[in-house]
Amino acid sequence: MSDSPSAGSETPPRTEGPKPRVSVVMATYNRLTLLPRLLKQLATQTLPPTDYEVVIVDDGSKEPAAGPLAELAQELPYSLRVETQKNAGAAAARHRGVLAAQGEVVIITDDDMQVPENFVQRHLEQHPPGSRNVVLGRIDPDPAILDMPLFERWYAYLHDRLAKRLHEEGAHGWNLYTGNVSFRREDYVAVGGFDPNLKQSEDIELGIRLEKSGCQVRFCNDSYVLHGSDHTSFEKWLARAHRYGIMDSRLSERHSDVPQVDPWRMLFEMNALARPLLATAVALPGPTKPVTDALMGVARLADRLGLNQVAFKSTSVAYTMEYLRGARAEAGSWREVARRISRYREVAASGGFLAQQGAGKDSSGAS
Structure with a gap:
């Protein structure tokens, strides 16, 4: 470059x-x-x-x-x-x-x-x-x-x-x-x-x-x-989550053998209780935006009450909903959404890049 x-x-x-x-x-x-x-x-x-x-x-x-x-x-x-x-x-x-x-x-x-x-x-x-x-x-x-x-x-x-x-x-x-x-x-x-x-x-x-x-x-x-x-703006924070969904989608198209960067992994990796909310954000991107705002309201209330884990988990779900809206926007059609989710599941099941490198071995080290 x-x-x-x-x-x-x-x-x-x-x-x-x-x-x-x-x-x-x-x-x-x-x-x-x-x-x-x-x-x-x-x-x-x-x-x-x-x-x-x-x-x-x-x-x-x-x-x-x-x-x-x-x-x-x-x-x-x-x-x-x-x-x-x-x-x-x-x-x-x-x-x-x-x-x-x-x-x-x-x-x-x-x-x-x-x-x-x-x-x-x-x-x-x-x-x-x-x-x-x-x-x-x-x-x-x-x-x-x-x-x-x-x-x-x-x-x-x-x-x-x-x-x-x-x-x-x-x-x-x-x-x-x-x-x-x-x-x-x-x-x-x-x-x-x-x-x-x-x-x-x-x-x-x-x-x-x-x-x-x-x-x-x-x-x-x-x-x-x-x-x-x-940074102090909640709106800019949500917009950033949306852009990450778009950019990670493009990244995943470029490196389809690395399921760890595929945005659709969130539908399978997040807590089971959160998955219906994530699915609705993909199915109904616009109408579910008030749900995201409500989740952040819950997070702020929990934060004021000192319930840190509830506050952080609610924030995670709200962020991921907006992130997947970005991925949905980048995919465009439902057919393309289905193709990308199917590809993610296939690559994740095969081990992707890690499997090609002799999976399971930790060659990276830690110090």
Whole structure:
């Protein structure tokens, strides 16, 4: 894949000395107030500052980040590169950042994260010479999580459950997330990088291609970040769920041998009590929208009463209803819905990609 189509201003990297061993890459959009916190935390790393650099790609923020960050760069011990492009989406921005990176190992994180002092070193340790690892780190909630909306606390709950599962069972490409991941730059370039045509789930799609190319996907429980959020709109949260249903449908068409990313799996994996609601959201997408709103009303009430499990489970069902509405919209006809569900069941029964790789073996490892 080519670089981002719309180049803009950039802050050139420092040229003196050897190339860094690691590049920390992040995309940013309208979060200039949050960036200095993360950049200053990256300045206190246990790894010598000559061993790493930071590459930021501003994806068309209303207030460009390049100017203020150029001033901050003078106070930082490591090389900071800032590039600016017209708004093209996170995938295009991250792709541009990885191509600009000079390190052999690339770490990707988000602009609303916080990192400990050993963050970069922990990732680097997971990439010994000759390895082809893709390393997922843990995502823990920001200490201010209790002040955030219910749907953001639900995300934190899901991250915690995922971390436990990956630590116990190992990781795969479809688990990849851009909040805390590292890989060798040459492996990224070899598979073509992020697909900018996927406005969501581009991280999972990249992870699948990396694993199919022979990379070993690992989970490192010690490489953690703290995730906060400035999202407050319930309507935008639901719209995001809808888009994920659309994008995961396209992802599944591309990787039909990976049932773990097929959106129709939700009809079979969710709690049996929730399945009738999910089925009605597919059968009657419009008329059942008030049901989704009512579910979130139940979730908020449970949250106020301190019934966390009820609140989170109700939120999960509401999210999945909207997610499947997106998958239903992407499928179009009932015939196509039936075809995709049938294909999912067939591939899931056969084991899909895992069966092709000698199923059952956990080659990913965990540390």
